[in-house]
Amino acid sequence: MAKSYYDPADLRKFGKITEWSEELGNKFFDYYGKVFEEGALSAREKSLIALAVSHVVKCPYCIDAYTKDGLQRGITKEEMMEAVHAGAAIESGATLVHGVQMMNKYDKLSM
Amino acid sequence: MTQSILTDIKKAAKKSLKAKKDALANAQMQLEILNGELFADGDLPYFKDKIAETGQFPLRPKTLEVLQINVGYMCNQVCGHCHVDAGPDRKEIMTRETMQQCLNVIRNTGAHTLDLTGGAPEMNPDFRWFVEEASKAGIQDFIVRSNLTIILANKKYHDLPEFFKKHNVHVVSSMPHYTRGKTDKQRGDGVFDKSIKALQMLNKVGYGMPNNDLRLDLVYNPSGAFLPADQAAMEQDFKKALKEDFDIDFHNLFAITNLPISRFLDYLIASDNYEDYMYSLVEAYNPAAVESVMCTNTISVSWDGWLYDCDFNQMLDLKVASKVKHIKDYNDDVLSNRDIIISQHCYGCTAGAGSSCQGTVA
Numbered sequence: 001m002a003k004s005y006y007d008p009a010d011l012r013k014f015g016k017i018t019e020w021s022e023e024l025g026n027k028f029f030d031y032y033g034k035v036f037e038e039g040a041l042s043a044r045e046k047s048l049i050a051l052a053v054s055h056v057v058k059c060p061y062c063i064d065a066y067t068k069d070g071l072q073r074g075i076t077k078e079e080m081m082e083a084v085h086a087g088a089a090i091e092s093g094a095t096l097v098h099g100v101q102m103m104n105k106y107d108k109l110s111m
Numbered sequence: 112m113t114q115s116i117l118t119d120i121k122k123a124a125k126k127s128l129k130a131k132k133d134a135l136a137n138a139q140m141q142l143e144i145l146n147g148e149l150f151a152d153g154d155l156p157y158f159k160d161k162i163a164e165t166g167q168f169p170l171r172p173k174t175l176e177v178l179q180i181n182v183g184y185m186c187n188q189v190c191g192h193c194h195v196d197a198g199p200d201r202k203e204i205m206t207r208e209t210m211q212q213c214l215n216v217i218r219n220t221g222a223h224t225l226d227l228t229g230g231a232p233e234m235n236p237d238f239r240w241f242v243e244e245a246s247k248a249g250i251q252d253f254i255v256r257s258n259l260t261i262i263l264a265n266k267k268y269h270d271l272p273e274f275f276k277k278h279n280v281h282v283v284s285s286m287p288h289y290t291r292g293k294t295d296k297q298r299g300d301g302v303f304d305k306s307i308k309a310l311q312m313l314n315k316v317g318y319g320m321p322n323n324d325l326r327l328d329l330v331y332n333p334s335g336a337f338l339p340a341d342q343a344a345m346e347q348d349f350k351k352a353l354k355e356d357f358d359i360d361f362h363n364l365f366a367i368t369n370l371p372i373s374r375f376l377d378y379l380i381a382s383d384n385y386e387d388y389m390y391s392l393v394e395a396y397n398p399a400a401v402e403s404v405m406c407t408n409t410i411s412v413s414w415d416g417w418l419y420d421c422d423f424n425q426m427l428d429l430k431v432a433s434k435v436k437h438i439k440d441y442n443d444d445v446l447s448n449r450d451i452i453i454s455q456h457c458y459g460c461t462a463g464a465g466s467s468c469q470g471t472v473a
Contacts, residue, residue, distance in 0.1 A: 044344070
């Protein structure tokens, strides 16, 4: 067995998940492909959203994939970093907004 | 100490692989890598086997449309991705005698496009004479591949836009990105500003302007180990940025994939990207692109007159598999009856929408 949970070479084996469940695997990849086509949002905009989400869900495969995808689309590093900050801001906001729950509970328990 | 090491590295980067006596300057060594374990062990299929799946092996030429002539490997730039390994230290230059042999072919060929490349073709001392003579042959599309910065490199080149205009030359220029950082990283410090200035000079004489027949097209190569995106989308991005920031106009953008040979191969290996890049090329393989790959309609001539299926095969020293191997013996019928020589670098021309010196093909 590999000594590490993550191997960069595993990314290119992603398609193999269909081997153990062809129907669900194919449905997933069809859906995935469709999502990233040009639509009301451009494929370029979706690539930046995917990059931001990749960071929020902390998926090293996704970060590799969407950094490369961004480079291919001519997306600049400034745009990429701003997207990462947008993801990080929502993530830290999601933590901090729970501060209101803490405050509510604190106030309720306090005399 | 550190400073001197950095200076050494910078100096080395400004030399060709050949001048550095790098092992990869040797075509045989490059071919060994391209035939190496990644393919020999069966991890990836050989190009030959891949095209055989759709009955496209052996690859055969169709009607000759493009005669591409490399007039020398000397260049004022040393770009990190250059498949020619061109640079100021390269001395391979086409002589007037070989040019004369080319002219004999140009005057008689049915090819509709003549495509001059290098190096910086303008650095050949007989370049202007050759252009003047060739333009008399009445070829439909006469391309000169100019790196742009040459126009500003020396006073004697400042009038090139006028010269090109006079001979109705179609200018095709490299422009890796519309931002300074990416361009300079691939092509050298200051290249971006000079390229912008040169494009403005070309625009000034009418090149690239809407509704003007003086054609100015740009070539985009990815500045790193990734493939080009959709050519039409990139063209829109380039047009918008160059117009808004610098008031520059051009006609079309050709997105060209970097092939894993010469300096780009050296970069891929040094940056540990070779394996991933080859996987990317094979994964993006498109049989429809094989149908129109440029070696099927092009003959490439080297500075010393040898004939090749394409400029990449020229750099790998893979001469045409034909009895006729030199421009002095040129014969359309004999040449059209040959098999095109292929290796794993060919995956670069069949990835995605395909790639050729004229951009995407599929």
